[in-house]
Amino acid sequence: MIITRIIGGLGNQMFQYAAGLALARRYHVPLKLDVRGYDEQKLRQFTLNHFQISAPVASHSELPRMAQTRSPFVRLFPRWYRPGGVKVFRDYLKGFDQTIFLQGGNVYLDGYWQSEQYFVDIAGVVRKEFQLRVPLDIENEKMVEHMTKKPSVSLHVRRGDYVAHPVYATCGIEYYHQAVEYIAARHRGITLYVFSDDPPWVQAHIRTKVPTIYVTNNQGQNDYKDLIVMSRCQHHVIANSSFSWWGAWLAETAGGIVIAPNTWYTDPSMDTSDLLPQRWITLAP
Incomplete structure (x- = not known):
């Protein structure tokens, strides 16, 4: 399973979703979304639900192993951190990193992923999923x-x-x-x-x-x-x-x-x- 953390405004959410979708389709595994950040966020809202996205929000039972990745302590660890065997991959505006596509299994994406190179191979799918529901x-x-x-x-x-x-x-x-x-x-x-x-x-x-x-x-x-x-x-x-x-x-x-x-x-x-x-x-x- 791929779980991608959704944070920030709409544009950021779209980058995060598209990168997660590309990785999930490559490995033929489900994509789910971690939207917990919006529980405490008043200035931003989860907005992807206005689009025809196929990925559901991850349940609480699917997230506990990832919970500690949001702690400041984890910033001291290398880019890859594996709580409970889950690979956590971070990208905070450090440029395109193709090694994301070398990872299978359970992956948690935490970052911005601001490059079309992450999802250019499924550009048509991304455009379809970002059509309005209404x-x-x-x-x-x-x-x-x-x-x-x-x-x-x-x-x-x-x-x-x-x-x-x-x-x-x-x-x-x-x-x-x-x-x-x-x-x-x-x-x-x-x-x-x-x-x-x-x-x-x-x-x-x-x-x-x-x-x-x-x-x-x-x-x-x-x-x-x-x-x-x-x-x-x-x-x-x-x-x-x-x-x-x-x-x-x-x-x-x-x-x-x-x-x-x-x-x-x-x-x-x-x-x-x-x-x-x-x-x-x-x-x-």
Whole structure:
């Protein structure tokens, strides 16, 4: 059995799920999810249940042997730790590690797994499982229909906790202007769809010569709808955020452009060399 620990916001949850799914399918064993972290987490919620995921939540009886892996004490151990014979594998932003696929048996995944290399071999399966269980509401469907009429570009601005965060940093306005200009020079008649956790700020500061629609109807617990609507665009300008990473990745079609910031974190010890697919275009944030 593969059990993957689900933590953080929606984008992180999707990386963790996709990596676990890939490992489970490789060894033809069940995948289950450890969502205990959300019992005490007030700022984040388990959101994958809005998607057509096949993996169930692990029962309490399946988790006790893993319980001690969440203790600070276990940080003193090497990367692999085996409580009761269960292999615990950690990845906290240290880059793609192919040795994850050399392990069979019972494995507990604890980390972020932020690289498509973990699941690129089952990309079609991942995209299928990340479809909504319940169709979009009428307002969002109208937005998606509008996107199909002209070349569409999603632009994501992550602010909120990033503004004063010591590790994350917000992308500058110039980054967004350069990205939009790059796409506009290659595709005529584009319409820009702006997504953000700070709508007033983007409406005041993100101004271009391109027709722009600010998407503001999916705030709070409905942010998963934003991600799906975002994925319906043809081209993407993402922030240094796993949220818009997935919006762009789910959407990828022939001829689509994805532009991403080339710096993700302010901490140079965090390895992001495998975070962005090589086919994506990067600009200084």
